[in-house]
Amino acid sequence: MASKWFETVAVAQRRAEKRLPRSVYGALIAGSEKGLSSKDNLDSFDQLGFAPHIAGLSSDRQMATTIMGQSLSMPVIISPTGVQAVHPEGEVAVGRAAANRGVAMGLSSFASKSVEDVCAVNNQVFFQMYWSGDRDTMVQRLERAKAAGAKGIILTLDWSFSNGRDWGSPWIPEKINFTNALKLAPEALSRPRWLWSFAKTGHMPDLTTPNMAPIGTKPPTFFGAYYEWMQSMLPSWDDVAWLRAQWDGPFMVKGLSRIDDAKRVVDLGATTLSVSNHGGNNLDGTPAPIRSLAAIADAVGDQIEVVLDGGVRRGSDVVKALALGARAVMIGRAYLWGLAANGQAGVENVLDVLRSGIDSTLLGLGKSSISELSRDDVVAPPNFFRKLGE
Numbered sequence: 001m002a003s004k005w006f007e008t009v010a011v012a013q014r015r016a017e018k019r020l021p022r023s024v025y026g027a028l029i030a031g032s033e034k035g036l037s038s039k040d041n042l043d044s045f046d047q048l049g050f051a052p053h054i055a056g057l058s059s060d061r062q063m064a065t066t067i068m069g070q071s072l073s074m075p076v077i078i079s080p081t082g083v084q085a086v087h088p089e090g091e092v093a094v095g096r097a098a099a100n101r102g103v104a105m106g107l108s109s110f111a112s113k114s115v116e117d118v119c120a121v122n123n124q125v126f127f128q129m130y131w132s133g134d135r136d137t138m139v140q141r142l143e144r145a146k147a148a149g150a151k152g153i154i155l156t157l158d159w160s161f162s163n164g165r166d167w168g169s170p171w172i173p174e175k176i177n178f179t180n181a182l183k184l185a186p187e188a189l190s191r192p193r194w195l196w197s198f199a200k201t202g203h204m205p206d207l208t209t210p211n212m213a214p215i216g217t218k219p220p221t222f223f224g225a226y227y228e229w230m231q232s233m234l235p236s237w238d239d240v241a242w243l244r245a246q247w248d249g250p251f252m253v254k255g256l257s258r259i260d261d262a263k264r265v266v267d268l269g270a271t272t273l274s275v276s277n278h279g280g281n282n283l284d285g286t287p288a289p290i291r292s293l294a295a296i297a298d299a300v301g302d303q304i305e306v307v308l309d310g311g312v313r314r315g316s317d318v319v320k321a322l323a324l325g326a327r328a329v330m331i332g333r334a335y336l337w338g339l340a341a342n343g344q345a346g347v348e349n350v351l352d353v354l355r356s357g358i359d360s361t362l363l364g365l366g367k368s369s370i371s372e373l374s375r376d377d378v379v380a381p382p383n384f385f386r387k388l389g390e
């Protein structure tokens with residue numbers, strides 16, 4: 001039998017494409033509108049090069065760090081991703097893999113598994129929230145996450161409810177009932193391994209969001225949860241400061257592109273911010289985070305932990321982000337491809353690929369630790385960087 005191990009994230013992605021039904025794969029690729037931002041997230045990393053050394057290299061290379069009070073074996077965090085019909089064990093498999101590899105995990109409030117189930121397998125979970133529901137509802141979600149054992153909160157703010165994709169969004173049913181199952185049957189039947197992985201558990205993906213309802217009540221469907229979010233008041237900066245004050249612990253604001261927003265996030269007392277454009281799924285035309293990172297890190301990096309997410313597919317991408325001022329990166333699609341390709345072992349495989357890529361990049365750059373990285377290690381073309389806001 002062919003080995004299930006893969007040597008790069010790109011190989012995992014090809015396997016995911018073969019294994020997942022077309023609509024599930026399409027929902028992961030996503031990218032809003034024309035896909036300018038999602039393309040730029042990948043292209044921008046390709047435009048950066050390195051300035052390597054060839055002798056006097058270090059045989060000992062250190063990549064452990066801390067984020068939001070958690071020790072990580074390497075500067076990588078699982079980014080929250082919602083509604084996974086990728087694998088029956090979903091976020092629980094991801095949580096186990098992350099725990100086995102010593103990295104923290106962001107769990108989406110739109111996840112398919114409950115915060116209790118994921119915290120039971122991973123004691124470094126950050127619970128992610130959108131600005132959805134009224135204040136009481138949000139406080140209940142914080143309290144539930146705290147009781148489950150979440151170590152921090154990620155508040156994701158970069159969503160503009162843009163819809164429509166030039167390549168045609170996949171059809172996602174409200175729920176899997178008999179009629180919808182029949183509609184999906186042709187594509188599901190063409191992916192027997194995916195179908196069997198769910199069939200053996202006796203359940204098809206139910207597309208519900210258990211973290212969006214109090215424990216013991218019926219969870220809303222993804223569309224139900226999305227509707228609540230769409231109907232919610234848009235937050236002011238005072239609202240965001242209010243929510244931050246409700247959580248006594250590490251608090252990340254995710255989705256920044258601008259320096260002025262970063263300063264506000266510092267002022268409201270967040271511990272961490274993520275320079276991110278939601279993997280290119282939000283306002284199309286937002287530059288790749290790696291372009292905006294350095295200006296934000298220069299402005300606020302001594303006052304708050306700065307992380308980056310968007311486009312990270314290799315260990316060398318992680319090193320580029322660190323050299324440009326990030327303390328760590330978050331990964332989204334990379335681990336979803338691993339999960340699709342080989343479940344928990346596939347996510348571990350992705351994390352191992354990144355670890356070994358970070359290590360070999362540090363070797364090539366002559367570094368003994370990620371703390372020695374600086375901008376001089378990276379070669380950027382003219383006009384690469386973006387400085388948004390003041």
Ligand SMILES: Cc1cc2nc3c(=O)[nH]c(=O)nc-3n(C[C@H](O)[C@H](O)[C@H](O)COP(=O)(O)O)c2cc1C
Pocket residue numbers: 027028029030041079080081082083108109110111128156254276277278279280281309310311312330331332333334
């Ligand atoms: C399928 C999918 C679902 C996502 N769901 C969420 C979510 O529920 N909450 C959130 O904060 N970000 C969500 N994101 C964004 C990721 O957390 C992250 O910002 C993005 O995937 C990073 O880009 P990358 O996929 O290139 O690594 C999602 C991304 C994808 C691809």
